[in-house]
Amino acid sequence: MIWQQLQSLAGSYPLALRGLGMTVVLSLISLVLGTLLGFGLGILRTGGNRLISAAIGAWVDLIRGTPFLVQIFLIFFILPELGIELDAFTAGIIALTNLAACFICEIVAAGIRSVPTGQVEAALASGLSRWQRMRQVVLPQAMRIVLPPLVGQYVLLIKDSSVVSAIGLTDLTRVGWLVVQRVPNGLLVFFLVGLGYFIVCYPLIMLARRLEQRMGAAHGEVQL
């Protein structure tokens, strides 16, 4: 009987694939953009300028402290009121990128702060410029601290992307809602939706775990 129910869902297969594709594309674009922006913000956050640092801190707190659903509604429904027309896809990318950047900013900032002061002083004393200190000395060491939680954050963000279904984007979650109206067994539908997310996320979970082990080992070894 479960077989029959699966068969009744077989017709929805192309739609499901489209939904999965949307979820992957949306996640991929916003994670790449969010990572770049997040590193930039994290570097500025720990830079010397207090005003910039405080402004970024306030924005990050605001975004981390409000539901993503609310943020996405604000971007999709309020911005057009101000004359900025956005299609659902662009709104979704903006909202997810912003969310990703804010979480990644804090991860990167924590990594940068973990680098001992002596390292910065040594780089400073040898005449390296601000950017050279960051690029050659601070970031490579911060990455040890940053990488495991960064990949873990990717997993959370991919799952958060399901919220974009609320503004009508046909991602995996929305496909679930559409299909469930046509077939009797909603439980099975959402089981499959969940499975779809898991298939995307599981490799990342494994990667995060491996990175954590590797970085843990490196940490013991690289000791001053």
Added chain:
Amino acid sequence: MTKTGMIDFRGVNKWFGALNVLRDITLSVEPREVVVVCGPSGSGKSTLIRCINGLETIRDGDLVVDGQRLGDPATNMTRLRTEIGFVFQSFNLYPHKTALENVTLAPIHVRKIPRTEAEQAGRELLAKVGLADKVDAYPAQLSGGQQQRVAIARCLGMRPKIMLFDEPTSALDPEMISEVLDVMVAVAEEGMTMMVVTHEMGFARKVAQRAVFMDAGAIVESGTPEEFFSAPKTDRSRAFLSKILRH
């Protein structure tokens, strides 16, 4: 005071909050001179040399290094730092880079020396400090004494005019101290202008022209190492020396 040294402190003061860590410091170090700074912990000796390359900033007075006044908008601090080597108590080698990469990083990126040329010079410097076979080793694979010698080679790679040493042997096991001091003696004998915060009397007697004794942020006594270590003039320096020389 009209003559200008390589390093010139004139009435320098510095506070950490309410604490007056440098009190009216006036001190001039001539080119090729080696000055040893000693004193009890918290006396301000590390702060004194950290001011010279701007790791600490001064509150008032003048500090002129290599003809450039610190804190002056016309002084390019990053550029001035390339002329000043700084050796830290805790080495501060870059743990993610090999010994050679530690030595060549600044010459390649700051001095813009071609990589192959910088690596050639880096190997020679590491050989000079006795570490020809450790070129590709990471800091974690080196002993404290070896790390500190790499740190000295890293400074020399920039061909600085001045070298500052902040208790370079204090974090070392006793058997490694002499290998680092030997390298420092060699650097001094080549005519480097040096300020060394240390209590190593043997080193001071061998290469220093002057010993400066600091207490509570002020320079209390200054003289040749011979005079200072064998016949200190003030009660405070006598008390200090009797403590470090007792054993």
